[in-house]
Amino acid sequence: xxxxxxxxxxxxxxxxxxxxxxxxxxxxxxxxxxxxxxxxxxxxxxxxxxxxxxxxxxxxxxxxxxxxxxxxxxxxxxxxxxxxxxxxxxxxxxxxxxxxxxxxxxxxxxxxxxxxxxxxxxxxxxxxxxxxxxxxxxxxxxxxxxxxxxxxxxxxxxxxxxxxxxxxxxxxxxxxxxxxxxxxxxxxxxxxxxxxxxxxxxxxxxxxxxxxxxxxxxxxxxxxxxxxxxxxxxxxxxxxxxxxxxxxxxxxxxxxxxxxxxxxxxxxxxxxxxxxxxxxxxxxxxxxxxxxxxxxxxxxxxxxxxxxxxxxxxxxxx
Amino acid sequence: xxxxxxxxxxxxxxxxxxxxxxxxxxxxxxxxxxxxxxxxxxxxxxxxxxxxxxxxxxxxxxxxxxxxxxxxxxxxxxxxxxxxxxxxxxxxxxxxxxxxxxxxxxxxxxxxxxxxxxxxxxxxxxxxxxxxxxxxxxxxxxxxxxxxxxxxxxxxxxxxxxxxxxxxxxxxxxxxxxxxxxxxxxxxxxxxxxxxxxxxxxxxxxxxxxxxxxxxxxxxxxxxxxxxxxxxxxxxxxxxxxxxxxxxxxxxxxxxxxxxxxxxxxxxxxxxxxxxxxxxxxxxxxxxxxxxxxxxxxxxxxxxxxxxxxxxxxxxxx
Numbered sequence: 001x002x003x004x005x006x007x008x009x010x011x012x013x014x015x016x017x018x019x020x021x022x023x024x025x026x027x028x029x030x031x032x033x034x035x036x037x038x039x040x041x042x043x044x045x046x047x048x049x050x051x052x053x054x055x056x057x058x059x060x061x062x063x064x065x066x067x068x069x070x071x072x073x074x075x076x077x078x079x080x081x082x083x084x085x086x087x088x089x090x091x092x093x094x095x096x097x098x099x100x101x102x103x104x105x106x107x108x109x110x111x112x113x114x115x116x117x118x119x120x121x122x123x124x125x126x127x128x129x130x131x132x133x134x135x136x137x138x139x140x141x142x143x144x145x146x147x148x149x150x151x152x153x154x155x156x157x158x159x160x161x162x163x164x165x166x167x168x169x170x171x172x173x174x175x176x177x178x179x180x181x182x183x184x185x186x187x188x189x190x191x192x193x194x195x196x197x198x199x200x201x202x203x204x205x206x207x208x209x210x211x212x213x214x215x216x217x218x219x220x221x222x223x224x225x226x227x228x229x230x231x232x233x234x235x236x237x238x239x240x241x242x243x244x245x246x247x248x249x250x251x252x253x254x255x256x257x258x259x260x261x262x263x264x265x266x267x268x269x270x271x272x273x274x275x276x277x278x279x280x281x282x283x284x285x286x287x288x289x290x291x292x293x294x295x296x297x298x299x300x301x302x303x304x305x306x307x308x309x310x311x312x313x314x315x316x317x318x
Numbered sequence: 319x320x321x322x323x324x325x326x327x328x329x330x331x332x333x334x335x336x337x338x339x340x341x342x343x344x345x346x347x348x349x350x351x352x353x354x355x356x357x358x359x360x361x362x363x364x365x366x367x368x369x370x371x372x373x374x375x376x377x378x379x380x381x382x383x384x385x386x387x388x389x390x391x392x393x394x395x396x397x398x399x400x401x402x403x404x405x406x407x408x409x410x411x412x413x414x415x416x417x418x419x420x421x422x423x424x425x426x427x428x429x430x431x432x433x434x435x436x437x438x439x440x441x442x443x444x445x446x447x448x449x450x451x452x453x454x455x456x457x458x459x460x461x462x463x464x465x466x467x468x469x470x471x472x473x474x475x476x477x478x479x480x481x482x483x484x485x486x487x488x489x490x491x492x493x494x495x496x497x498x499x500x501x502x503x504x505x506x507x508x509x510x511x512x513x514x515x516x517x518x519x520x521x522x523x524x525x526x527x528x529x530x531x532x533x534x535x536x537x538x539x540x541x542x543x544x545x546x547x548x549x550x551x552x553x554x555x556x557x558x559x560x561x562x563x564x565x566x567x568x569x570x571x572x573x574x575x576x577x578x579x580x581x582x583x584x585x586x587x588x589x590x591x592x593x594x595x596x597x598x599x600x601x602x603x604x605x606x607x608x609x610x611x612x613x614x615x616x617x618x619x620x621x622x623x624x625x626x627x628x629x630x631x632x633x634x635x636x
Binding site: 058062063087088184185189205206207209215216217218223224225226259262263282285286289290293294297299300301303304305307308310311314316 | 356357376377382405406407502523524527529535537538542543544545565574577580597603607608611612618619620621622623625626628629630632633
């Protein structure tokens with residue numbers, strides 16, 4: 001089933017302990033599309049400037065992604081983000097954000113994009129997410145991302161978006177902040193009480209948890225020895241997760257579908273961070289993904305044997 | 319096989335968002351013993367003061383733990399720690415530490431404690447850990463914990479302890495600090511190059527990772543909706559892990575033994591944090607532990623099906 005993604009297409013300047021890039025292709029919709037395109041046709045909706053080259057477009061179109069709703073704004077410049085990561089890559093500092101063509105972005109979806117059965121609302125201003133959500137009435141599975149900024153300054157709008165989607169994919173700290181619940185399980189239960197059936201709590205280098213009304217599932221991050229650039233890992237994960245769901249849309253209530261979607265998202269994201277920006281996932285091969293998915297299954301599996309434990313009456317009584 | 323643990327036996331004053339206790343039984347050796355005693359006889363070595371009551375001793379002796387090497391220092395006061403946790407329990411502030419009888423602790427092990435086949439060096443000053451390690455020549459499996467304080471002020475001694483044990487159990491941030499490696503996998507490989515065969519990286523609410531030369535295994539924390547008091551969770555985990563290993567000492571090179579040890583440690587620790595101090599694990603029942611171990615196996619399991627993914631030649635060439 002085709003997947004429409006609405007979100008940023010950008011140039012990033014990134015410095016990490018392993019090197020830097022002054023200008024590389026990035027943005028949430030870009031990373032999402034490069035991952036989801038392994039599973040199905042992706043339609044990318046978002047604005048770029050005159051500075052966006054034909055090669056950039058060609059990369060975005062990798063594995064058949066439809067770029068006809070990528071709007072080239074004449075005289076405009078593409079969204080630009082500059083950041084630097086600390087030594088353990090767990091902290092990052094934003095040095096510059098230039099919205100450029102995104103400042104007046106008014107999402108216009110073609111009929112084809114509007115009629116996609118799967119929709120991903122990447123992290124943009126929540127009122128725009130809601131506007132897109134309302135345009136896509138045919139969607140059978142809608143997932144969303146967001147960020148702490150919108151929880152801080154546009155929480156009411158953001159909650160309306162949450163209420164209108166099937167799946168929320170957020171960092172666990174964002175989930176806790178959004179719901180004001182101290183713990184990821186209670187935070188996810190709160191989100192589920194607002195409407196969504198599926199909550200994914202991204203935990204950075206620790207992996208991700210999946211919470212539905214009837215299931216809890218956890219998968220670790222792939223144990224990489226070297227992370228070169230974490231930029232886009234979350235969106236790549238979302239692309240793999242949503243792409244897998246799109247391929248299994250008729251079985252979405254099957255617990256195994258969502259669990260395997262977590263594994264595919266995790267595996268593709270692990271490749272994303274091995275090199276700068278989109279460089280690794282551009283040339284990623286299916287067999288490389290399958291290999292890490294199978295390894296993740298093996299490295300989390302255990303089979304408890306029968307075991308007799310000692311017991312004793314407690315010393316304290318009540 | 320009997321397990322000797324050397325470490326603190328203490329009174330804790332703890333405040334969390336769910337309540338407070340002005341004085342409760344605590345200490346690393348206490349929490350370790352209460353967990354490890356499900357598997358085998360534990361021998362606790364450590365000093366207490368006159369303030370340590372017969373009931374405290376009786377609780378320490380739960381499930382057959384041998385307390386004959388608990389040294390009651392006449393005129394002394396027991397180790398005391400006071401701390402307060404933040405709203406999400408991920409941060410804690412130490413408000414008071416009184417070493418008391420621990421200040422001049424000189425570990426004297428009885429023959430029985432010295433001859434145990436399994437030894438756990440709980441978090442105490444590294445020179446004392448090394449002294450104990452040298453007394454226990456018969457030990458076939460020695461594990462250790464430590465803390466950031468000793469990495470800061472006694473790193474050389476600490477490295478000597480690491481070199482003399484089979485298994486290091488540390489928080490992942492401590493592992494990275496100790497090895498000056500930015501990532502838990504490279505940090506664990508570094509520790510393995512110093513001597514130990516097994517590294518456990520505790521990740522707090524995210525679970526724990528097990529790294530050996532040939533295996534990587536990860537297990538999430540039990541998804542509790544309410545954590546009442548995290549104090550002692552790490553030592554309880556260590557007690558369950560080391561206790562399980564002690565029961566399977568002849569099969570310790572079997573990957574499944576270490577993986578199941580991780581699961582038992584995780585399950586018992588999840589009960590520990592449900593109530594203050596030792597209150598929950600004192601009266602914990604074997605079937606409750608088995609139930610969570612089995613659930614942990616179920617909530618991490620997935621079976622990837624065969625799946626054809628799309629592929630394309632990369633746009634960029636080299």
